[in-house]
Amino acid sequence: MSPVLMGAVWGLAAALLIALAALIGVWAERKIAGRIQRRYGPQQAGPSGLLQTLADTVKLVLKEDITPAQADVAVFRAMPFLVFVPIASALVVIPYAAGWVPFDIATSALFFLAVPGLSVIGILLAGWSSRNTYASIGGVRAAAQMISYELPRTLSVLALCLLGGSLSTGTIRAEWRLWWVPLTAVGFLVYYISSVAEVNRGPFDLPEAESELVAGYFADYSGIRWAIFMMAEYGGITAASLFGAAMFFGGGLGLPEPFAGVVFVALAVALAASMIWVKWTFPRMRPDQLMSFAWKILTPMALVQLVVVGVVLPWL
Amino acid sequence: MLAPLVSIDAEDAVLEVSREQVREAAEELARLGFERLEMVTAVDRGESFVLVYRVSSRALSAAVTMKAGVPREDARVASVYEVWPAADWQEREVYDLFGIEFDGHPDLRRIFLPEGFVGHPLRRDYDDPRMIRRPDYI
Amino acid sequence: MPVDVQSRNMVESDDGTPVEELLVNVGPSHPSTHGVGRVLVHLDGDIVVKADMIVGYLHRGIEKMSENRTYLQVVPLTDRLDYVGSMYANWSYCRAVERLARIPVPERAEYLRVIVCELQRIASHMMGVGAAAADTGAFTMFVYAFDLRERIVELFEELCGARLTYNYVRPGGVSFDAPDGWTESVMSFISKVDGMLAEIDDLFFGNAIARGRMKGVGVLSAEDAVAWGATGPTARGSGVNWDLRKHAPYSVYPRMDFDVVVGDNGDAYDRGRCRLFECHESTRIISQAIAQMPGGAVMADCLPRLLTPPPGETYDQIESARGSLGVYLVSDGSPRPYRMHVRSPAFCNLALLPKLAVGHTLSDLVVVLGSLDPVFGEVDR
Numbered sequence: 046m047s048p049v050l051m052g053a054v055w056g057l058a059a060a061l062l063i064a065l066a067a068l069i070g071v072w073a074e075r076k077i078a079g080r081i082q083r084r085y086g087p088q089q090a091g092p093s094g095l096l097q098t099l100a101d102t103v104k105l106v107l108k109e110d111i112t113p114a115q116a117d118v119a120v121f122r123a124m125p126f127l128v129f130v131p132i133a134s135a136l137v138v139i140p141y142a143a144g145w146v147p148f149d150i151a152t153s154a155l156f157f158l159a160v161p162g163l164s165v166i167g168i169l170l171a172g173w174s175s176r177n178t179y180a181s182i183g184g185v186r187a188a189a190q191m192i193s194y195e196l197p198r199t200l201s202v203l204a205l206c207l208l209g210g211s212l213s214t215g216t217i218r219a220e221w222r223l224w225w226v227p228l229t230a231v232g233f234l235v236y237y238i239s240s241v242a243e244v245n246r247g248p249f250d251l252p253e254a255e256s257e258l259v260a261g262y263f264a265d266y267s268g269i270r271w272a273i274f275m276m277a278e279y280g281g282i283t284a285a286s287l288f289g290a291a292m293f294f295g296g297g298l299g300l301p302e303p304f305a306g307v308v309f310v311a312l313a314v315a316l317a318a319s320m321i322w323v324k325w326t327f328p329r330m331r332p333d334q335l336m337s338f339a340w341k342i343l344t345p346m347a348l349v350q351l352v353v354v355g356v357v358l359p360w361l
Numbered sequence: 362m363l364a365p366l367v368s369i370d371a372e373d374a375v376l377e378v379s380r381e382q383v384r385e386a387a388e389e390l391a392r393l394g395f396e397r398l399e400m401v402t403a404v405d406r407g408e409s410f411v412l413v414y415r416v417s418s419r420a421l422s423a424a425v426t427m428k429a430g431v432p433r434e435d436a437r438v439a440s441v442y443e444v445w446p447a448a449d450w451q452e453r454e455v456y457d458l459f460g461i462e463f464d465g466h467p468d469l470r471r472i473f474l475p476e477g478f479v480g481h482p483l484r485r486d487y488d489d490p491r492m493i494r495r496p497d498y499i
Numbered sequence: 500m501p502v503d504v505q506s507r508n509m510v511e512s513d514d515g516t517p518v519e520e521l522l523v524n525v526g527p528s529h530p531s532t533h534g535v536g537r538v539l540v541h542l543d544g545d546i547v548v549k550a551d552m553i554v555g556y557l558h559r560g561i562e563k564m565s566e567n568r569t570y571l572q573v574v575p576l577t578d579r580l581d582y583v584g585s586m587y588a589n590w591s592y593c594r595a596v597e598r599l600a601r602i603p604v605p606e607r608a609e610y611l612r613v614i615v616c617e618l619q620r621i622a623s624h625m626m627g628v629g630a631a632a633a634d635t636g637a638f639t640m641f642v643y644a645f646d647l648r649e650r651i652v653e654l655f656e657e658l659c660g661a662r663l664t665y666n667y668v669r670p671g672g673v674s675f676d677a678p679d680g681w682t683e684s685v686m687s688f689i690s691k692v693d694g695m696l697a698e699i700d701d702l703f704f705g706n707a708i709a710r711g712r713m714k715g716v717g718v719l720s721a722e723d724a725v726a727w728g729a730t731g732p733t734a735r736g737s738g739v740n741w742d743l744r745k746h747a748p749y750s751v752y753p754r755m756d757f758d759v760v761v762g763d764n765g766d767a768y769d770r771g772r773c774r775l776f777e778c779h780e781s782t783r784i785i786s787q788a789i790a791q792m793p794g795g796a797v798m799a800d801c802l803p804r805l806l807t808p809p810p811g812e813t814y815d816q817i818e819s820a821r822g823s824l825g826v827y828l829v830s831d832g833s834p835r836p837y838r839m840h841v842r843s844p845a846f847c848n849l850a851l852l853p854k855l856a857v858g859h860t861l862s863d864l865v866v867v868l869g870s871l872d873p874v875f876g877e878v879d880r
Contacts, residue, residue, distance in 0.1 A: 082642040178523050182861070248708055250636070251862065326702075328709045329636030331862045332545070396725050400814070400842040404829055413827065415814055415842075419741060426814065447728025450850040458562075473555035473879060482563055495567050 052137075055147045059136040063129075063280035070279040070317065071098040077318065078325045108268030113175060116265065120174040125266065125273035127167030132280045135161045139287045140218040140296055142306060153214040154206055157288060158199050161243070164277065165191045168245075168252070171274075172262035183262040186332050187252030191243055193339040198239035200347035201232035204354040205292050208361070214292065221295030228357065232350040233293045235343050237316070240289065242339070244281030247324040251332055253278075286316035376427045383412070383429045384439035384465075391444050394418045395425060398445035401452055403459045405485045409433055410461055414441070431461055440466040458483035518543055523861065527556045533630055533868060534875035538852070540864060547864055550856040552849060557879040565839040570596050570670060570806040573836065578664035580841060581877040583626045586612075586619035586655075587819040588877075589668035592839075594749070594815040595826040596670040600808035602799050608672035609751045610792040614685065615658070615667065616817075617781040617788070621692065622651040623820035624732075624774040631771050631869035632703050635712045640703040647695050650688055657681055670806060672798035682789050689782045696778055704772055713768035717855040717867035720765060727854070728847040731822025732773040733871055737765030743818035754791065755784045767870035774820075774872070805834045814842075821845045821872060845877040 072087070072095060079086030087094030112118055138153035140146045146153060165188050172184015208225060209217030226233075242249040252262055263274045290296060290312035297305025298312075330338065378386045395416040404411045410431045417424035431438050440463035441448045452463045453472040460481035463469055471478065480487055526537040535556035541549040561580060565573040577592045578585040590612055597604060629644030652662045659667040659675055667674055703709050724734040734741065742759040744752045760776040762769030810832040816825030822844025829838040848871050855871075856864045 078639075082639050083646060084642070178521065182523075248636070325639050327637065327706060328632065328640075328703070328712060329862075330708055331712055331860065333860065334708075334711050398728055399816070399823065400825060400827060400840070402827055402840040402842075404812075404838045415825075415827075419746070422747075445728070446726050447847060447850070449727075450846060451728075454846075471555075473558040475555075482560060 052148065055137045056130075056134060058147070059133040060129075062136060063133055063276055063283060066283040067276040067279040068098045068102070070282065070321075071101070071275070073318065074321045074324075077321045081322070081325045102272065105272045106269050110270065111265075111267045113177065113265050115176045117174040117176070120170055121265075122270070124167045124171035124174065125270045125277075128164040128171065129273050129277040129280065131161045131163040131167075132277050132284060135284045136280070136287070138214055139284070140215045140291050141287075141309075142296075143219065143302070144215060146213075146215045149215055150213070152212045154202060154212045154217065154292075157214065157284075158195070158202060161281070161284070162191070162195055168262050171266070175262075175265040177265055180262050180264045183252045183264070187245055187262055190245070190249060190252060190332070190335055190339075193336050194239045194242040194249075194343070197235045197339060197343035197347040198243060200344065200351055201229075201236040201239070202292065204229055204232045204347075204350045207351070207354050207358060214288075218291055218296050221292075221299060223295075223299055226294065228354065229293060229350065231346055231353075233289070235347045235350065236289060236293065239339075239343060240281075240285035241320055241323065242335070244278055244285065246278065246282065246320060248327040248330050249335055250324070251329050251335065282317050282320055283313075286313040286320070289313075289316050374423065374425045376425055378427060378429050380429050380431050380438050383427075384441065384444075386427060387414070387441040387444040390416055390425065390427070394420050395423075396445075398441070398447040398451075399424070401441075401448055401455060403431075403455050403461060403483075405459065405483065406430075407433075407485070410436060410459060412438060412455070412461065416445070436461040437464060438462075439464050440469075442466050457481070460484065520548060525861075525864070527553075533873055536849075536868075536873060536875055536878070538856075538864065538868070540856075540861065542861060545860045547856050547859055547861065550853050550864060552852045554846075554849065554875065554878050557875045559880070561880045562839055562841065565836055567835065569834045570600075570808070570836060573839065574669055575664065575666045577841075578666055579876055580843070580880060581623075581819065581821065581824070581845065581874050582663060583874050583876075584619045584623040584820050585663065585665045586615045586668060587817060587824060589666065590616060591815065591817045591819070591824045592826045592828075592841075593668050593670045594817065595813050595828040596806065596808065598813045598815055599811055599828055599830050600670070600806060602671050602802065604672055604799060605796045606751070606793055607676075607795040608797045608799075610788050611673050611677060611797060612668055613751055613755070613788045614785055614792075615655070615665075615673075617784045618651050618654065618685070620781050620820045621778045622648045624778050625651075627732075627774050627820070627869075627872035628699065628703075628771055631713075631767070631866070631872070632709075634865045634869040635709055637703055637706070637709065640699060643695070643699055643702070647692065647699075654681070654685060654688060657684070669798070671802045672796070674798070676797045682792075685785065686789060689785055692782050693779060696775060700772070700775055704768070704775065710768060712862075712866055713771065713870070714764075714766055716767045716859060716863045717870055718764065718766045719851065719855060723851075723854070724765070727851055729822070729851055730844050730847065731818070731820065732760075732770055732777060733822065733848045733851070735760060736762035736770035736773045736870075738763060743816060743823055747816075749815075749817060751788070751791075752784075755787050757783050767866050770870040770872075777820075807832065807834050816842065819844060821874070821877070822848060824877075841877075841880060843877045843880065845871075845873045845875075846880075849873045849878055 076086035087097035090097040090100045112121055135157050137148040138156045169184045169188040172180040205217055206212055209220040241247040245253045263271055290309055294312050297309045300308055395418045397417045399415040399417055402413050412429045412431055414427040440452055452466055455461050456469055457471040457473055458481055521542040523540045523542055525540060527535040537553040539551040539553060540547055561576050565576055574589055577588045581588045625644040625648040629641040632640035655665060656662050658677060658681060659665050719737045721738045724737045724739050738761055740759060740761050745759050757780045760773050762773045808830045810830055812829040814825055814827045816823045824844055825842035827840040828836055831837040855867050
């Protein structure tokens with residue numbers, strides 16, 4: 046098959062995976078948030094509220110598609126997709142099983158780190174094209190935040206690439222050893238926190254859920270366009286969790302095949318659930334605190350991790 | 362100068378001053394130790410408004426109510442913002458609802474009612490077709 | 500294509516270079532859960548240069564309305580002033596009426612008033628702390644605080660049938676006696692409150708992110724607090740040791756043993772924490788009040804059908820959850836008040852916002868607003 050066709054097929058599969066992840070993720074978030082807040086989450090739609098997200102999606106699809114009169118219409122309408130597609134494309138370079146990466150290229154780790162960064166442009170332009178003060182402020186903050194947190198994330202994954210001797214995620218997974226876990230523990234922490242910041246979640250969701258002001262960069266989006274932003278967010282969580290479980294924990298902790306898959310999924314689900322947990326526990330960080338946290342704390346930690354790995358490397 | 366205070370120890374000490382003496386009396390009270398301005402309000406007494414200021418002192422454990430009469434046709438009085446900044450919003454409220462102007466207030470504009478509102482509702486003669494009066498026999 | 504950002508102001512900055520100021524309108528309807536208040540913010544980048552607080556969106560003319568109602572009919576109006584704390588709003592008005600008309604209040608009624616006022620104080624502080632937490636993004640804390648508040652509101656529903664606007668404290672006493680078992684429910688509730696408050700303190704005020712958001716934000720010095728007329732936890736957070744229940748005691752408070760909670764730094768963190776610890780003190784007062792409460796009537800028996808106080812005027816203030824809530828009442832001998840003015844603590848505290856927000860970022864503005872704990876029913880009347 047031609048690479049273009051293959052890319053299209055896997056891209057579509059990734060989009061469907063994200064849709065499924067969003068469906069389950071929203072339900073999980075509402076249930077977990079409810080339980081943290083001493084209440085039940087959704088209960089009525091379906092058993093234990095499982096069909097709630099489906100009901101909400103149907104509602105969103107049926108909503109009127111509002112474009113603000115003064116917005117830059119073409120850009121405004123295109124931006125949800127510019128945010129969604131790069132994140133979906135990050136899903137195709139994750140090693141789901143031993144030796145199987147849907148889109149196997151030699152620099153897949155770099156692809157994973159770099160391509161979702163394109164969604165920053167989408168967020169910035171979404172805020173800008175809304176011609177709305179809050180949205181502009183939210184978009185600029187989001188862009189600054191995501192760019193800042195790219196660096197620690199990249200550095201922490203770079204430590205793994207050094208250990209695995211390759212930029213290919215499949216190779217890193219194959220080379221993974223159990224003693225990498227304590228060695229890259231700091232790196233994993235940096236990666237985890239940076240991923241939470243990258244998807245604008247948890248304590249770092251100032252641009253998005255500016256509950257102090259309004260909803261930030263997607264304030265003017267309604268209906269299915271807003272739903273695409275939400276799907277992009279859950280896609281980001283999914284991608285970050287899957288990648289973290291695959292890379293930092295060897296995608297199954299090196300266990301034989303049937304168990305590896307189960308452990309891999311369990312680890313990814315645990316990471317995603319912990320991201321939800323963190324969001325509902327902590328307050329939000331202020332933008333300047335957020336930036337100083339990225340630059341003054343996380344980046345040095347990631348650099349330390351790199352140094353440690355570099356020192357250990359000759360003995361491998 | 363100032364009329365002598367009725368009694369600084371009495372529970373309801375009332376100091377009555379004339380309109381021109383308001384600022385001076387306020388400064389004197391502040392100098393005596395009344396550091397806290399609790400309330401500024403007005404009462405419409407027909408021919409005049411009576412401005413009511415209430416100040417208290419922690420150290421002296423006392424409170425004084427200062428009253429000043431302001432004629433209805435020329436409802437102006439000096440602001441006590443310089444003495445107690447707490448008068449800022451309180452005087453704006455009196456201006457908004459009674460129409461008494463405070464000279465020397467940094468930013469005298471309506472606080473509750475919209476900018477273009479005509480009239481001062483808390484005056485007794487304020488008449489608005491939307492107002493509902495309850496009958497007296499209740 | 501014409502671009503219409505709210506407004507574009509070119510102003511001169513301190514060193515003479517022209518700077519474009521951004522005007523952002525926060526409110527009047529915003530998810531900050533404080534009600535309808537509008538702040539027109541002038542921003543230089545992300546820093547607030549000027550914050551103009553615009554109130555009046557909930558102005559209903561309660562003072563004017565009370566001139567047209569009998570003294571008893573005004574009591575439900577006072578409910579709607581500080582709707583988060585109707586009990587003490589009722590009480591402050593009733594004290595003024597009782598003083599004017601010289602009505603003796605039975606002792607059991609005074610104790611019941613103290614109990615419900617302190618319970619209301621806890622409920623109101625939970626609203627204040629919860630809203631402040633929700634402003635910083637810790638929505639879970641808001642729900643926890645409201646869990647506590649819900650139990651208090653249920654107790655009030657048992658007592659007087661209403662959840663928010665109680666109309667319970669009336670001139671001459673209270674409207675209903677406590678039903679059987681109510682004081683036991685209150686005691687068992689109080690035994691749990693300290694634990695729940697400690698949990699909120701640990702989870703929210705102990706959180707590093709919340710500290711970073713609230714410490715050093717909106718610092719109010721003690722002199723400014725007094726000069727600007729701030730009272731209540733807003734002033735006590737700055738170190739002003741002034742609590743009417745202790746320093747100008749009224750009702751049966753002289754018989755109660757409790758401490759005044761005073762903060763050090765006067766920032767948003769201290770104000771919020773002040774509110775939280777005041778709830779502990781309130782539980783102490785409630786348990787003492789329940790222990791000391793005598794039996795007897797709950798309403799003065801010499802009240803005429805239509806209250807007609809002699810001509811005169813009075814000013815009386817109590818310590819509400821927001822500060823000194825006073826009522827200035829002028830009577831002309833008729834069954835209707837000649838003039839009723841409410842000295843609203845939230846109104847006086849809110850006047851500080853334009854001063855406290857300058858120099859902080861836009862996110863801090865919301866934190867400062869939350870720490871002043873305004874309730875717009877009281878601010879706007």
